Amino acid sequence: MSSSRQTRNQKLILEVLQHQSQPLSAQEIFLELRNANHTVGLATVYRVLDALRNEGKLQSVNLGDPQTYYQVLPSNGHNRHHLICTQCRQVIPLSGCPVGDLESQLSGQYQFVIEYHVLDFYGTCARCRGESGPESGSQESTLLKAQPK
Helix, strand or coil: CCCCCCHHHHHHHHHHCCCCCCCCEEEHHHHHHHHCCCCCCCCHHHHHHHHHCCCCEEEEEECCEEEEEEEECCCCCCCCEEECCCCCCCCEEEECCCCCCHHHHHHHHCCCCCCCCCCCEEECCCCCCCCCCCCHCCHHHHHHCCCCC
């Protein structure tokens, strides 16, 4: 699919993801579209997600279960980085890239053109540990709708 011209299904899926504060699975996107009376099959959702990810418009996020979750990339095109709670599946986006300097250093040192990198930290949030912490009051913190299986 051409990156300059979006299909109807690409626009619909991007619209669903842009209105979410957390990454969604293909199944969740399919249900959102169905609830909005759009007739898009689940196989089509998977194909479109794959195409949008390959075009650099979406980022896939691993939350530690068999599903892949998706979110729209920021306008700068760089992947987002996260803290992900393995208990409640809270996703806390990090502002900025904590390894940008390292990427530049490695690229120069090894004469290697780095296309992208992925950086997510997995652990247990303060709320799940029964403590209060910065993520409990953060406006950037989000809970995923999907529950682990």
